[in-house]
Amino acid sequence: MLTPYLDEKMAEAGCDEAGRGCLAGPVFAAAVILPKDFRDELLNDSKQLNERQRYQARAVIEREALAWAVAQVGPEEIDRINILNASFLAMHRAIEQLSIEPESLLIDGNRFRAYRNIPHFCIVKGDGKFLSIAAASILAKTYRDDYMMQLHEVYPYYHWRDNKGYPTAEHREAIKEHGPSPHHRKSFRLLPEGVQGRLFE
Numbered sequence: 001m002l003t004p005y006l007d008e009k010m011a012e013a014g015c016d017e018a019g020r021g022c023l024a025g026p027v028f029a030a031a032v033i034l035p036k037d038f039r040d041e042l043l044n045d046s047k048q049l050n051e052r053q054r055y056q057a058r059a060v061i062e063r064e065a066l067a068w069a070v071a072q073v074g075p076e077e078i079d080r081i082n083i084l085n086a087s088f089l090a091m092h093r094a095i096e097q098l099s100i101e102p103e104s105l106l107i108d109g110n111r112f113r114a115y116r117n118i119p120h121f122c123i124v125k126g127d128g129k130f131l132s133i134a135a136a137s138i139l140a141k142t143y144r145d146d147y148m149m150q151l152h153e154v155y156p157y158y159h160w161r162d163n164k165g166y167p168t169a170e171h172r173e174a175i176k177e178h179g180p181s182p183h184h185r186k187s188f189r190l191l192p193e194g195v196q197g198r199l200f201e
Helices: 051-064 075-081 083-097 131-154 169-178
Strands: 012-018 027-033 067-073 104-108 120-123
Touching: 012 083, 012 131, 027 083, 027 131, 051 131, 067 083, 067 131, 075 083, 104 131
Parallel strands: 012 104, 104 120
Antiparallel strands: 012 027, 027 067
């Protein structure tokens, strides 16, 4: 059973990201403020739900949340500032878009860069503990999946429809055969050392 809130008196925004470990595509983040009385049996950590359940939960979140937002940071920015900073930036951008300013932030994970002067709490595996973080996890994951499905139509040989940019053997084999796309992260190890260096010659 997920906990609805950390402090019942504050407007809390749960925040999470998706796509940090991918070789291609943006990192996405979401921020969600749920009503204090929110309950939904389906809402759970997005990794515990199948694809159909995630999209069902997304519809509930978008309908019932007091405020929600999704943002992204693209591959070029990731290469420039590194993936950890890009994850923080994506969360900041999502928080900035919320129609209600949160009084505190619940962050999935153990690190975060403070956003303005809003207090934040880092919670390891928070997407399996707090409803608002679970909601953010679902939005970030499904919106990123949608984006990678669109890219798949342009670059079908990378099989992003199936791997969503994650480093599968099939994905790496396609990089070896076709080279990297404009959506690949050049700062990531796309292929084994030695082979990687020749990709960008």
